[in-house]
Amino acid sequence: MTTLPWSRSYNSNSGSPFRPATRRDPMASPSQLGEEYHGVHPLALQAGYKRVAWQKCDQRTTRVRVREHTCECQPIVYELCQAGGLMFVRRFYRGDGVREHQSEWLRAPAAARLWSRILLGQAR
Numbered sequence: 415m416t417t418l419p420w421s422r423s424y425n426s427n428s429g430s431p432f433r434p435a436t437r438r439d440p441m442a443s444p445s446q447l448g449e450e451y452h453g454v455h456p457l458a459l460q461a462g463y464k465r466v467a468w469q470k471c472d473q474r475t476t477r478v479r480v481r482e483h484t485c486e487c488q489p490i491v492y493e494l495c496q497a498g499g500l501m502f503v504r505r506f507y508r509g510d511g512v513r514e515h516q517s518e519w520l521r522a523p524a525a526a527r528l529w530s531r532i533l534l535g536q537a538r
C-alpha cells in the first residue's frame with residue numbers, strides 16, 4: 415500500500431482552494447499593464463513649490479540627448495536633457511500647438527535634483 419487514498423483525491427481535485435494563486439490576477443493586471451505602457455507621471459503640485467525659471471528654447475543646442483522623460487499621455491511633458499557636460503529640463507505643452515521651454519543649464523547633480531523635484535511636484 416504505497417498510495418494513501420486521500421492523497422489521490424487531493425491531486426485530482428485541481429479546482430480546490432489548495433491551488434496556488436495565479437500571478438495573472440484579473441484585478442491586478444490592468445494597473446500592471448498601465449505601468450508598462452505609461453511613463454512617469456509627475457505628482458500633483460505641492461504647496462510651497464519652487465518656480466522654475468523657464469526660458470524660451472534657443473537654438474544654441476548642438477546635440478541634445480534626452481535621458482528621461484515623463485509620460486506622453488500628459489498635457490505637459492518634461493524631458494531631462496543632456497548636452498555636452500550640462501543638463502537641463504525641457505517642458506512641452508501639448509495643448510494648443512507645442513510650445514517649448516527649458517530650464518537653466520545645470521551640472522548633472524543639480525539637474526538631477528531639479529528633475530526629481532519636478533517629478534515630486536516640488537518644482538514647476
Ligand SMILES: [Zn+2]
Pocket residue numbers: 452453455485486487488
Ligand atoms: Zn501616462
